[in-house]
Amino acid sequence: MRRRDLLLGGIALAGAGVASGWVYAAPSAAPASTAKPAAATAFEASAVRRNAQSLAQAPYAIKDNKLPDVLAKLSYDDYRKIRFDADRSLWRGSGRPYEAQFFHRGFLYKDRVQIFEVADGKATEIAYAPELFRTDDLQLPAQADQGFAGFRLHGPINKLDYFDEICAFLGASYFRAVAKGQVYGLSARGLAIKTASAEGEEFPAFRSFWIERPNPGARSIVVHALLDSPSAAAAYRFSVTPQEVTTLFDVEMVLYPRIDIAEAGIAPLTSMFYFAANDRIGVDDFRPAVHDSDGLAIWSGRGEQLWRPLANPEELQVSSFVDDGVRGFGLMQRRRHFSDFKDVEARYDQRPSLWVEPVGNWGKGAVHLVEIPTKSEIHDNIVASWRPAVPLKAKSEYIFNYRLHWCSQNPGTTPLATVAETMIGGSGREGSRLVVIELTGESLRNLPDGKQFQVEVSADKGRTAFPVAHPNPITGGWRMSFEFMPDDAKVVELRAVLKNEGQPVSETWIYRWTA
Structure with a gap:
């Protein structure tokens, strides 16, 4: 799916300041729809789980999502x-802290999803009606029920009297969210299967949603979802909680494979990296960088903190970071100044980072990173997820609970300095490349007079030379640099960390250089 397509329906959120608290002025009441109200049925969260389990016991049924040509053949601009x-x-107008709006089917979004409102232990399907939508000069077909493709939730995260878009579920199992002062960027997914596989990727899809009606004073809103695909079915519970600087998704996932799945991606994240100072060969662009995320951060089960700058490779790249009990991982956007991108419209400096925090021990596996070549910023070309070490077995049950942090910085605090930027270029010597890594953090301050940090650097091929560390008086951080000579190697795995008397004072920088 093209990046441009995934952002449909999104709005650019203003970065206006907001006073603390959840008191707000309720909008005026909405006019009633002419759609015939659906009958309410009893609802409990366990029913979604039982439904997923039942689906997985039967062969996958292809859904009939046929649309009239006027909708199926819509252009991007007409769909908008x-x-x-x-x-x-x-x-x-109800005085509740959230509102829900719905996406029409059409263009790439042909799948019909059922959407229910849950209140007082009963679920009522949201009835489609043409008058729910404004279409400018576009004429919708006369058929009464075209259905919904997804939905989005709004709330007062930037201004107390205005309901901004907080999150949206649209397309396969994709969803995205923002925190205060942010605009849409990377996406999450319910499940990834066979990403970057030679057999072709499988895209599981949400088929039904149940949105719990929030109480007037609620901090969170709860969404249940049913996912289905040829290889698996799954049940989800999302608890969405906007906070002052972060929007949290507490996710409960119960997965039922139909078949053995060796290439499952749990908590998958999808983003875009086009170019930056570490990788802009062949790019002719006035902007210094273009990306939604600039690196993959990992907090391993051993407590090691890793930073892997992203790249836009010439050929497909797949990396696996083997771990046991991973504590967290995420695709992060660490560049936070307008001058880092100088893009007035896209505002890449306001795109969210997304951190995955497992709840409980996920055991052995690997953080799986896929980097796909792209010649444009409209394509999402980065995927990161957790891949269990042992294939998921058919007719079994797997529970993965985790918290998603849509944020600007890594959640929590760390004593280690973090990588702010990676820059790579010629060193002035033939066959040699210069790597410069900017670091920031409290661990870099108050170094005793006469003391000096040490750069520990290694490469699996080629050679490294001249490791140097010195303070950067402009940023208040430190800069470490070194040269490396790839010699005849086409791919070089580099690793560097800043140390003080043998102990790390920075996260570990890892990088895959390609010729």
């Missing part, structure tokens, strides 16, 4: 003309 009428938002 179909906008949900905000005055008809679910719960508008």
